[in-house]
Amino acid sequence: FAEPAWWKESTIYQVYPSSFKSTGSGSEPGWGDVKGITSKLDYLKHLGVDIVWTSPIYKSPQVDMGYDIADYYDIDPKYGTLADVDELIAELKKRDMKLMMDLVVNHTSDQNPWFLESRSSKDNPKRDWYIWQPAKYDEQGNRKPPNNWSMILGEANSAWTWDEKTQEYFLALFTPEQPDLNWRNPELRAAVHDVMKFWLDRGACGFRMDVINHISKPKGYPDAPITNPDAPYQPGYSLYCNGPHMNEYIRELNDKVLSKYDTVTVGEMPFVQDPDEILKVVGAERKELRMIFIFDIVDVDNVPGSFRLTLHKWPPSDIRDIETKYQRLMIERDGWNSMFIENHDNPRSVSRYTDDSDATRDLGAKLLCLMQTTLSGTLYVYQGEELGMRNLPASVPIEEYKDVESINYYKKMTSLYPNDAEKEKWARHVLQRKARDHSRTPVQWSAEANAGFCAPETQPWMVVNSDYKTVNADAQRKFSSPESLSVLQFWKRGLQQRKENKDCFIYGDFELLDTQTEAVFAYKRKSKERAFVTVLNFTGKEVEWQVPDQAGVSAWVAGNYYKGKPEGAVSGAVKLRAWEGLLGTAK
Ligand code: TEU
Secondary structure (H helix, E strand, C coil): CCCCCHHHHCEEEEECHHHCCCCCCCCCCCCCCHHHHHHCHHHHHHHCCCEEEECCCEECCCCCCCCCCCEEEEECCCCCCHHHHHHHHHHHHHCCCEEEEEECCCECCCCCHHHHHHCCCCCCCCHHHECEECCEECCCCCEECCCCEEECCEEEEECEEEECCCCEEEECCCCCCCCEECCCCHHHHHHHHHHHHHHHHHCCCEEEECCHHHCCCCCCCCCCCCCCCCCCCECCHHHHCCCCCHHHHHHHHHHHCHHHCCCEEEEEECCCCCHHHHHHHHCHHHCCCCEEEECCCCCCCCCCCCCCCCCCCCCCHHHHHHHHHHHHHHHHHCCCCEECCCCCCCCCHHHHHCCCCCCCHHHHHHHHHHHHHCCCCEEEEECCHHHCCCCCCCCCCHHHCCCHHHHHHHHHHHHHCCCCHHHHHHHHHHHHHHCHHHHCCCCCCCCCHHHHCCCCCCCCCCCCCHHHHCCCHHHHHHCCCCCCCCHHHHHHHHHHHHHHCHHHHCCCEEEECCCCCCCEEEEEEECCCCEEEEEEECCCCCEEEEECHHHCEEEEEEECCCCCCCCCCCCEEEEECCCCEEEEEEC
């Protein structure tokens, strides 16, 4: 069994600050602000949250919603001031809670003074803090970027941007306004260490590290393999994810900074699936990061090897197979992992993994809660997930999508296929399923105007989901029925149950109970003292499930169809209704 630690047992709640809560204390009306986070700490404490992770609140031109940082040492006026952050940290502390910051150091904003200096001349001392390369030329003498890598948030474009003044290309993997930092340069690395110390000294408990596996690019910037022969540029993930010096740079973060504090760290690591590669980072003896975000579960509906804005049909057993793989990695090989299915880069989980129609949304959200609260890994809850918030409906016009990735995708599709109504419709369909915008709509606090997110007379920066009159925190807090709990109440109970039985749910053994039934994910969690069994029907159809002998269920204790104890047989055949989930105690 894994060694106990506070950061394994903590429930971490992700705040997407622009959409969380606006008190009007920032410079922009209709934006969430830091005081808004502080104003909701009692709500979060009541839910069972230990750590608040906030997406970037630093000074930023907001090309990519703060993932383009112009000043690591100050807060964007839209969110408030440094004093507001100090107040947030103090208020968290009063409630025995902590603050985790987002550390975005694969790239900066093109408005960051580091980059302004770097691009000012070829002999500027900070020139080498970013990745500059000379142009290539084809036979006709046309200028070409140094290689064929495509931009991540707009794959029709090159990852390289030409700089007229100094006549070189710079690498900017995400958008041209987010130039990549050159981690080969030791001065740059020391500057990153300083940023980290600044925030830890101020009271942050650690960092979520944005695309930390992109920091080491391969020498010579070779071309990426051609995955789409019709596209002008190709995804370069296989080359720059987990690059040659990545582990060395991460270990240095630990030696120079992290080891001097008691921190929690989680590295965002897209496109890594090899357990040995993962263990190099999170293996207990490696001392690199506490855990990472592995993307398999959120990549489940992407065309394999392709971009996120694609649709791919997947069987429900994919969820079982993915979760099982990583449960074993943690428990049997002494690594640690994060448990998450939602964040600001993905559609809403209830819309994606279950059925978000009015009749089943509630059940789907609770099913996902039951799964997450009974599996190992540090648990991450994304704002609104605890309310079962869902994707924007198809009726919302395309102009309401604000994310740079969505905008670039729609532009690409409509310019690639001009006057093609079918293709345009398809593009809108893909965005309605997969856009990052769905998780970025304002949190629905109440049935009041603007869902209580900001003042009634203020226009929120993003459209509020039209279902807010029924789906909101206020209604779910007050909800009362003899048959069931609201999604919010179910989450609160689930988180509490997880803590009370952490020997099983956090540190316990994991045993998969069924590899055959396509629809069902069933598993046993076991400690020295006791055991639990979770059974989840991941389809909208009724399934008859044979309880296997080794399950040894003694009683059902919770389920998403029930407020109290579920009825039904504990052995033999059990009828699982659409999206039904059960939790039982076991021998
Ligand atoms: O995301 C990195 C990332 O690779 C994806 O989650 C990305 O959003 C997706 O592949 C796009 O299709 C992180 C941040 O979480 C994201 O919000 C930023 O846009 C990105 O890095 C750049 O900082």
